[in-house]
Amino acid sequence: MEVLNEVTPTDPDRIKGLMEPGPEGPIFMVNLLKFKDRAEYADGRETDLTGREAYAIYGKAVAELLPKFGGKPVFLGDVTFLSLGQVEELWDEIAIASYPSRADMVRMSMSPEWQEISVHRTAGLKGQLNIETVVPPSLAGSEWAVRAE
Numbered sequence: 001m002e003v004l005n006e007v008t009p010t011d012p013d014r015i016k017g018l019m020e021p022g023p024e025g026p027i028f029m030v031n032l033l034k035f036k037d038r039a040e041y042a043d044g045r046e047t048d049l050t051g052r053e054a055y056a057i058y059g060k061a062v063a064e065l066l067p068k069f070g071g072k073p074v075f076l077g078d079v080t081f082l083s084l085g086q087v088e089e090l091w092d093e094i095a096i097a098s099y100p101s102r103a104d105m106v107r108m109s110m111s112p113e114w115q116e117i118s119v120h121r122t123a124g125l126k127g128q129l130n131i132e133t134v135v136p137p138s139l140a141g142s143e144w145a146v147r148a149e
Contacts, residue, residue, distance in 0.1 A: 022102030023134045028074060029098075029105060032091040032129040039123040047123075052092065054124030059095065061117040069108040070100040091128075102132065 036051030047054070063073045075096040082090055099105040108114050135145045 020102075022132070025101070025134065027099050027102055027105065028096055028133045028135075030129075030131040030133055031095040031097070032131070033093040033095060034089070034126045034128060035092045035124055036126045039120075041119060041123045043119075049124075051124040051126065054120045055093075056124075058117050058120035058124065061120070062097075062114070065108065065111075065113055065117070066097060066099075068113075069104045069111075071097055071104060071108065074098050 033055065035055055039047050039049040039051050039054035041047060041054075049057075059076070066072050073095070075094070077094050079091050079094060097105075099108075109118075139145050
């Protein structure tokens with residue numbers, strides 16, 4: 001399995017798929033985050049921020065923006081150990097957010113508010129994986145199902 005961290009989507013088929021309706025009901029977006037050692041802003045501004053610190057500015061702002069699109073932060077944690085499998089390099093952090101639908105997530109990421117705060121995301125990220133997940137019908141209502149409401 002080849003793994004390629006990205007900061008923005010580059011595969012035209014994946015971008016097209018993102019614009020499709022997606023599964024019914026809420027989605028949970030799992031973000032596997034890898035930070036730059038030092039933040040690098042596209043406008044060339046000087047900064048003493050680490051990539052993690054720049055991304056934290058984005059993370060705080062996006063947590064406040066999520067409810068405007070029906071979403072909410074679900075989990076944030078540092079990656080500390082790989083207990084199974086092999087990768088060349090571990091991700092630094094995992095963040096999970098819920099959205100009522102894929103369309104709501106896309107609407108948020110196209111909003112002027114998100115565009116404004118995303119400069120910190122881009123400055124801080126070396127790359128990431130975004131994995132859309134849903135609660136399987138067989139687990140709905142069980143202790144394994146995290147509720148999006």
